[in-house]
Amino acid sequence: MLGGDYAPKECTLGVRDFISKNNQAHLVLIGNESDIQKDLSDSELSRCTIVHTSDAIDMHEHPVKAMKEKPNASMNIGFSMLAKGDVDAFVSAGNTGVMLVGAAHIIKTIDGVLRPTIPSIVPKVNGQFGIMCDVGINADCKPENLNQFATLAYQYTKEIMGIANPRVALLNIGEEEGKGNILAQATYPLLKENQHINFIGNIEGRDLFTDNYDVVICDGFTGNIVLKLCESIYDVVVKERNLSDEFLLRFNHQLYGGVPVLGINKPVVVGHGISDASSFSGMLQVAEKMISTNILGNVSRFL
Amino acid sequence: MLGGDYAPKECTLGVRDFISKNNQAHLVLIGNESDIQKDLSDSELSRCTIVHTSDAIDMHEHPVKAMKEKPNASMNIGFSMLAKGDVDAFVSAGNTGVMLVGAAHIIKTIDGVLRPTIPSIVPKVNGQFGIMCDVGINADCKPENLNQFATLAYQYTKEIMGIANPRVALLNIGEEEGKGNILAQATYPLLKENQHINFIGNIEGRDLFTDNYDVVICDGFTGNIVLKLCESIYDVVVKERNLSDEFLLRFNHQLYGGVPVLGINKPVVVGHGISDASSFSGMLQVAEKMISTNILGNVSRFL
Numbered sequence: 108m109l110g111g112d113y114a115p116k117e118c119t120l121g122v123r124d125f126i127s128k129n130n131q132a133h134l135v136l137i138g139n140e141s142d143i144q145k146d147l148s149d150s151e152l153s154r155c156t157i158v159h160t161s162d163a164i165d166m167h168e169h170p171v172k173a174m175k176e177k178p179n180a181s182m183n184i185g186f187s188m189l190a191k192g193d194v195d196a197f198v199s200a201g202n203t204g205v206m207l208v209g210a211a212h213i214i215k216t217i218d219g220v221l222r223p224t225i226p227s228i229v230p231k232v233n234g235q236f237g238i239m240c241d242v243g244i245n246a247d248c249k250p251e252n253l254n255q256f257a258t259l260a261y262q263y264t265k266e267i268m269g270i271a272n273p274r275v276a277l278l279n280i281g282e283e284e285g286k287g288n289i290l291a292q293a294t295y296p297l298l299k300e301n302q303h304i305n306f307i308g309n310i311e312g313r314d315l316f317t318d319n320y321d322v323v324i325c326d327g328f329t330g331n332i333v334l335k336l337c338e339s340i341y342d343v344v345v346k347e348r349n350l351s352d353e354f355l356l357r358f359n360h361q362l363y364g365g366v367p368v369l370g371i372n373k374p375v376v377v378g379h380g381i382s383d384a385s386s387f388s389g390m391l392q393v394a395e396k397m398i399s400t401n402i403l404g405n406v407s408r409f410l
Numbered sequence: 411m412l413g414g415d416y417a418p419k420e421c422t423l424g425v426r427d428f429i430s431k432n433n434q435a436h437l438v439l440i441g442n443e444s445d446i447q448k449d450l451s452d453s454e455l456s457r458c459t460i461v462h463t464s465d466a467i468d469m470h471e472h473p474v475k476a477m478k479e480k481p482n483a484s485m486n487i488g489f490s491m492l493a494k495g496d497v498d499a500f501v502s503a504g505n506t507g508v509m510l511v512g513a514a515h516i517i518k519t520i521d522g523v524l525r526p527t528i529p530s531i532v533p534k535v536n537g538q539f540g541i542m543c544d545v546g547i548n549a550d551c552k553p554e555n556l557n558q559f560a561t562l563a564y565q566y567t568k569e570i571m572g573i574a575n576p577r578v579a580l581l582n583i584g585e586e587e588g589k590g591n592i593l594a595q596a597t598y599p600l601l602k603e604n605q606h607i608n609f610i611g612n613i614e615g616r617d618l619f620t621d622n623y624d625v626v627i628c629d630g631f632t633g634n635i636v637l638k639l640c641e642s643i644y645d646v647v648v649k650e651r652n653l654s655d656e657f658l659l660r661f662n663h664q665l666y667g668g669v670p671v672l673g674i675n676k677p678v679v680v681g682h683g684i685s686d687a688s689s690f691s692g693m694l695q696v697a698e699k700m701i702s703t704n705i706l707g708n709v710s711r712f713l
Contacts, residue, residue: 335615
């Protein structure tokens with residue numbers, strides 16, 4: 108409840124929205140007790156447990172250092188409760204570095220997973236969304252990494268986004284097998300032989316906004332360049348130039364409720380610093396769905 | 411005069427436009443003599459020599475195979491005349507593979523150049539343009555390749571685009587030195603020490619449309635993904651969705667007259683298949699400028 112640029116107000120509004128949409132989950136809210144209490148009704152509070160702390164890691168602190176030096180920071184408490192099993196999922200819009208370090212080093216990767224990854228959402232012209240993976244935490248990848256990202260993102264897209272048998276594509280600079288850089292050339296046959304995904308071949312940069320795929324796999328360097336480019340298109344065209352277009356409006360990353368770290372043992376959902384109430388509600392919904400579908404238990408069978 | 415989707419009509423119109431803007435260059439037009447003659451006036455024809463052939467390599471032929479089997483194809487004649495010194499530059503919107511193979515194997519790279527490259531134009535929000543290099547012919551790059559692309563693209567941007575002391579940036583996923591994938595990390599110090607460019611550090615995907623740089627260097631895999639993504643934004647937003655915006659309109663690659671192959675011994679300018687009259691005129695202007703500035707002679711001193 109201390110994470111993100113608009114905490115605690117937008118966190119609390121997100122909690123209220125989530126509670127109105129879900130009648131089962133119990134929420135553990137980590138943050139300033141009086142701030143939280145004053146914005147929630149008694150019936151809403153009956154769905155929550157508040158763990159009080161006013162200690163937070165801010166957005167610009169060094170993740171590892173801050174995690175060591177601030178044991179009572181809300182994010183440290185969250186990871187510790189998740190590790191102990193006091194909660195089943197952890198959601199935060201706080202310092203992304205801390206979320207990643209905590210995910211990898213406190214929650215740890217699923218046995219057999221070489222590296223965790225974070226997917227991102229790509230708006231399509233037809234109103235649907237694609238999932239791109241990786242988008243930055245794995246700048247250098249090996250073919251086996253990309254193949255695992257494909258399995259992880261396939262399961263996420265199927266179980267959490269609700270797309271039946273998602274079409275998995277490899278981001279490349281040509282359509283045929285054999286095209287691309289060394290990494291793409293070596294990854295293609297692994298994806299082709301991966302029995303746990305629905306591989307449909309290569310797609311190119313021009314296909315990203317089309318409905319030719321559901322999941323697109325790439326190294327984190329390429330994915331991050333694409334992601335930031337897309338975000339800047341929104342900033343330039345919609346915010347600076349005031350152009351209103353249904354497709355371009357969906358480049359607003361604030362619309363999306365945060366994404367899970369894939370490949371770790373428990374659900375951890377990471378939000379943007381600028382998360383608003385609907386983002387927080389969305390993140391809680393993703394977390395709840397990851398628990399109720401037991402996606403992580405299922406994923407481990409495929410790796 | 412047989413190259414591109416709209417040959418010979420748009421080629422001829424491009425020739426007329428170029429002749430009206432330039433009163434020195436003599437043009438050698440390779441193609442169907444009667445087609446060419448009927449669209450040019452006597453005074454225009456006095457500025458041209460026609461080399462007749464009706465043999466062409468089409469867009470989908472295999473470059474190496476077609477070059478061997480069609481010695482009288484217009485592109486083969488062009489490369490052969492350029493190699494012999496019968497012309498000083500060669501311009502075509504024909505099969506891109508043939509243009510690249512001809513450039514590398516008939517005209518050959520400048521001594522010391524590891525790999526030729528092709529730059530691309532990136533529209534900026536402020537109405538200016540950036541140059542991105544490489545955009546696809548070098549899918550896998552070493553740090554030394556990127557460092558040479560920087561020198562080549564710096565000279566091109568300075569001498570041909572007319573930008574004084576162009577700011578050269580490295581495309582990366584973080585601003586500080588040390589960020590990025592292994593390639594970017596290893597390239598940064600080379601660019602920093604390169605005395606023949608004006609290196610300003612890293613830029614990110616979100617900076618591509620800003621005026622924070624003049625030349626951005628990346629491997630051809632990343633560059634090609636970005637290029638095709640940008641082209642698709644134009645197709646989707648402007649062509650399909652009929653959105654008219656001064657910035658987005660400049661994503662129309664038809665606006666740009668083609669780009670030279672950098673790092674080879676003589677000027678070769680490559681056009682898109684969809685080149686129209688203004689593209690052809692632009693390509694001829696680029697070629698003329700490459701000759702008159704002796705850019706290739708100058709570049710070789712910096713490599």
